[in-house]
Every structure is written in structure tokens, then in C-alpha cells.
Amino acid sequence: MNNERPKIKSITSFGELIDEFCMLGRGGWIFRGHSDRTWKLETSLTRHFRDISVNDKIKQSRREKHSIREFKQSAHLYLNKLPEDNDDLSWLALMQHYGTPTRMLDFTLVPTYALCFAVTDPRCDNNSKVCIHAIHLQSIKKHTKDIRRDKTKNAKDNPGIEEYKIGEENDLNFVGLYKSKYANDRQSAQRSVFLVPSKISLNVDEWLNEVKVKTQPITHNSYWVRYDIDIPRYDVIKGLTMIGIEPSLLYPGLIGVANSIKWRFYEVDKDLTADIETLPMYNSATSKDSRPCKYFSCKRGHEN
Numbered sequence: 001m002n003n004e005r006p007k008i009k010s011i012t013s014f015g016e017l018i019d020e021f022c023m024l025g026r027g028g029w030i031f032r033g034h035s036d037r038t039w040k041l042e043t044s045l046t047r048h049f050r051d052i053s054v055n056d057k058i059k060q061s062r063r064e065k066h067s068i069r070e071f072k073q074s075a076h077l078y079l080n081k082l083p084e085d086n087d088d089l090s091w092l093a094l095m096q097h098y099g100t101p102t103r104m105l106d107f108t109l110v111p112t113y114a115l116c117f118a119v120t121d122p123r124c125d126n127n128s129k130v131c132i133h134a135i136h137l138q139s140i141k142k143h144t145k146d147i148r149r150d151k152t153k154n155a156k157d158n159p160g161i162e163e164y165k166i167g168e169e170n171d172l173n174f175v176g177l178y179k180s181k182y183a184n185d186r187q188s189a190q191r192s193v194f195l196v197p198s199k200i201s202l203n204v205d206e207w208l209n210e211v212k213v214k215t216q217p218i219t220h221n222s223y224w225v226r227y228d229i230d231i232p233r234y235d236v237i238k239g240l241t242m243i244g245i246e247p248s249l250l251y252p253g254l255i256g257v258a259n260s261i262k263w264r265f266y267e268v269d270k271d272l273t274a275d276i277e278t279l280p281m282y283n284s285a286t287s288k289d290s291r292p293c294k295y296f297s298c299k300r301g302h303e304n
Contacts, residue, residue: 021111028137030107033118037131041204048101060200065167071095088166093180109191112245119236130229139223143211144174174198185252
């Protein structure tokens with residue numbers, strides 16, 4: 001695999017990356033931000049089983065199925081709208097939202113949001129080596145369809161729920177795409193999608209390296225690009241803020257407001273009078289009409 005990794009070494013290069021992300025976002029790519037570029041693309045459930053030294057694949061599958069059943073038993077007490085009982089992927093997406101380790105690997109359709117996630121991560125500091133993974137969707141779908149073709153008659157581009165065999169052993173190694181049917185306010189705001197491995201133990205990094213690409217051309221001649229952001233975290237936050245991307249846009253409610261306020265502490269020398277005077281015109285936490293474009297270099301609607 002030709003995995004190009006453009007490096008950003010100055011604020012000027014950051015501006016160039018903005019334009020490239022605009023192009024990628026409109027071309028069938030998904031994005032995931034990491035606050036540490038040494039991290040692999042692996043699910044929270046994979047990490048959890050490794051941390052507690054559970055390596056038996058049968059036990060892993062049974063525990064995952066039991067966790068879904070246990071969550072279902074209590075969800076109706078707190079939620080008005082629930083997924084269909086046999087829709088395990090929707091249940092897993094819901095469980096992930098509330099903090100349960102799952103096989104779902106969350107991405108976003110918007111590259112600027114992925115960058116915001118990376119620098120908002122509490123483990124990120126000004127010396128963190130942040131990166132963004134960009135994955136070409138059609139290449140992944142084609143590879144997954146080819147793998148399933150011999151086992152699944154008239155295989156569709158994306159696997160059905162039953163093909164994951166949740167709670168059982170799966171003899172196929174594939175990665176599917178899932179977009180929640182019951183998106184909550186946070187998933188909707190974040191434009192979330194999930195990559196879902198067919199097995200809990202499937203190494204997503206290794207699987208991606210085996211993808212055979214027939215769709216051309218692809219940016220940087222690769223279906224998987226890792227952008228290494230080699231500029232200080234503060235400069236990334238400053239750049240994102242200038243284009244209207246901040247936590248209050250991605251995390252509805254006071255959590256987003258609080259994290260946006262946290263970003264303001266980088267601006268202790270700023271003249272706050274200017275902010276107060278312009279506040280009624282634009283506040284990303286409360287204004288829908290002036291919400292910034294989902295890409296970098298686009299004007300907001302009221303500026304057209």
C-alpha cells in the first residue's frame with residue numbers, strides 16, 4: 001500500500017491542508033482524528049479485552065452478546081425511542097455513545113471535525129503528535145464485497161446485520177460501514193459514521209493494508225492517508241476557531257459550551273470587549289443560521 005503521510009510543519013502548510021480536506025470531504029472519504037499518531041485504528045472493545053487479558057475469542061463473542069442484552073434490559077427506562085430488538089448494530093452504536101466498549105470504530109464525514117476531536121482529547125497537550133486518518137469509502141466497500149462474494153449470494157456493497165454473526169464465531173474477515181438509524185443529537189452534530197469489523201479480534205490496520213484498489217485516481221495514490229499535524233496544538237486550535245470549528249459545534253449542550261470556554265483560556269491576552277460586541281451576531285453554541293460550513297474554506301450562509 002502506498003500510504004502517503006503529508007506532514008504539516010508550519011501554519012502556511014496548515015492552510016494548504018485546509019483546501020485539501022475540502023476536496024477529500026466531498027469525494028467519499030471518512031476521517032478519524034488521533035491525539036497520538038502512534039495509536040492504531042482499533043476499537044474500544046479490542047483495547048478493553050486486551051487490558052483485562054481476555055484472549056479467548058469465544059468468550060469475547062459471548063460477552064459482547066450478553067452486554068447488548070444487558071443494555072436492552074435497562075435502556076427503556078431512560079430512552080423514549082429504541083432500536084428494533086434484532087438490530088444489534090444500532091444497539092452497539094447507542095451503547096458506544098453512552099460509554100460501553102464496542103466493536104464500532106467511529107469516524108466523521110467532516111475532516112475539520114476529526115481535527116477538532118484530536119486536539120480536544122484530554123490526553124492531548126501542546127507537544128502531542130496529532131494525526132488525521134482519511135479513508136476512501138468506495139475502496140473499502142469494494143474490498144469487503146469481494147471477500148464476502150463466495151459466502152454471500154448476491155452480496156451487497158455493505159454487509160447486512162446478520163453477516164456479522166454477533167455472539168458467534170465469524171470465519172470471514174471484513175470491515176463494513178454503518179450509519180446509525182437512530183442518531184442522537186451528538187452523532188447528528190458530529191456527522192458520525194462507523195467502521196465495523198466482522199470480528200472483535202480483527203486487526204483493522206492490517207486489514208486495511210490488504211485492500212486491493214481498482215478505483216482510480218485516488219488522492220496521493222492511496223485509499224488511506226494519514227496526515228501528521230506537526231504544529232503546536234495551540235496553533236491548531238487557533239486555526240479551527242478562526243474558521244468557526246469548536247467543541248460547542250460538535251458536543252450539544254453544556255459539555256460543548258464548557259470545552260469551548262476551555263479553548264478561550266489560550267486567549268488570556270485578547271481584548272474581550274470585541275467578543276462581547278460581536279456575540280449577538282455569531283455564537284456557534286446557539287446560532288443555527290450562522291453555523292459554519294462543514295468544510296474549511298466555505299462561507300457561511302448569511303455571507304453569501
